[in-house]
Amino acid sequence: MDATTVLAEINGNIATVGYGLAAIGPAIGVGIVVGKTIEGVARQPELAGRLQVLMWIGIAFTEALAFIGIATYFIFTS
Amino acid sequence: MTDPRPESDRTPTSNPVLRRALAWGVVLAGVVLVVSGILGLVFAGTEGLVSALVGTLMAVVFMGITAASILFANRFASSDLFVGAFFGIVLGGWLLKFIVFIALVVLLRDADWLNPTVLFLSLVAGVIASLVVDVLVVARSRLSYASDVELPKAPRDD
Numbered sequence: 586m587d588a589t590t591v592l593a594e595i596n597g598n599i600a601t602v603g604y605g606l607a608a609i610g611p612a613i614g615v616g617i618v619v620g621k622t623i624e625g626v627a628r629q630p631e632l633a634g635r636l637q638v639l640m641w642i643g644i645a646f647t648e649a650l651a652f653i654g655i656a657t658y659f660i661f662t663s
Numbered sequence: 664m665t666d667p668r669p670e671s672d673r674t675p676t677s678n679p680v681l682r683r684a685l686a687w688g689v690v691l692a693g694v695v696l697v698v699s700g701i702l703g704l705v706f707a708g709t710e711g712l713v714s715a716l717v718g719t720l721m722a723v724v725f726m727g728i729t730a731a732s733i734l735f736a737n738r739f740a741s742s743d744l745f746v747g748a749f750f751g752i753v754l755g756g757w758l759l760k761f762i763v764f765i766a767l768v769v770l771l772r773d774a775d776w777l778n779p780t781v782l783f784l785s786l787v788a789g790v791i792a793s794l795v796v797d798v799l800v801v802a803r804s805r806l807s808y809a810s811d812v813e814l815p816k817a818p819r820d821d
Contacts, residue, residue: 608761615757619750633811634676637733638801641681644729644757645797649790651761652725656786658768659779 600661607654614647674740676806681730684800688730688793692723695792699785707778714782717771722789725764730797732756 622640626633696719703711736752739745771777 604765615754619754623750631811634678635806637675637677637737638680638804638806641677641684641729641733642797642801645726645794648729648757649726649794652722652764652790653787655761655765655768656783658772659783659786 600658603657603661604655607651607657610654611647611651615644618643618647675737676811678734678737680800680804680806681734683804684797685727685730685734687796687800688723688727691792691796692719692789695719695723695785695789699781699788703778703781703785707781710776710778711781713776714778715785717777718782718785719789721764721767722786723793725760726790726793728756728760729753 618640622636625636696716699715699719700712703713703715705711707714732753733749736749739748739752742748771782772779
């Protein structure tokens with residue numbers, strides 16, 4: 586039995602790791618966007634409306650990558 | 664403590680911007696739907712047409728849910744639980760959206776009435792189109808810096 590089989594054998598589709606990355610990246614991104622919005626509104630409540638719009642556009646861009654990443658399931662065949 | 668002011672006073676000023684983005688998103692979705700539908704029909708026949716329609720609709724609906732959830736959450740602006748309700752609705756909606764999206768992708772992957780490549784390409788086109796609409800609407804929106812300012816109330820004599 587060679588070393589690769591003993592130490593680092595991986596079964597299944599490697600694309601699964603990609604779906605995990607497609608979920609974790611935007612999750613961290615949205616967490617930062619929302620957290621910073623809360624910080625901003627806590628400092629200046631009168632900016633709530635503006636910050637909400639900026640938060641929304643930040644979330645839109647972050648989640649766009651997640652959508653495309655997960656949708657690659659359609660084109661990556663095992 | 665319940666705020667005595669009418670509800671309209673406390674609704675965040677971001678509402679018109681989000682509403683405009685949703686409306687323009689629907690308009691541009693129609694354009695993308697027609698273009699990707701024609702391209703799908705040309706390159707992959709009826710399967711391509713159906714895939715293009717499904718892909719564009721998925722992109723626009725799932726991208727629009729964020730704005731829709733913020734608009735819905737803003738209805739509770741006068742509630743004492745607004746902050747909790749707001750983030751619960753917006754982030755809960757986000758989570759639910761991704762679970763539904765992943766489930767849809769898994770279900771549609773092996774459907775023989777769909778062309779996966781056309782579906783993927785029209786989904787990407789829909790996502791990019793919706794981002795373009797979002798950026799244009801935000802760039803053209805005019806919100807004053809202190810749009811949600813709360814002025815101190817006049818003292819009462821009672």
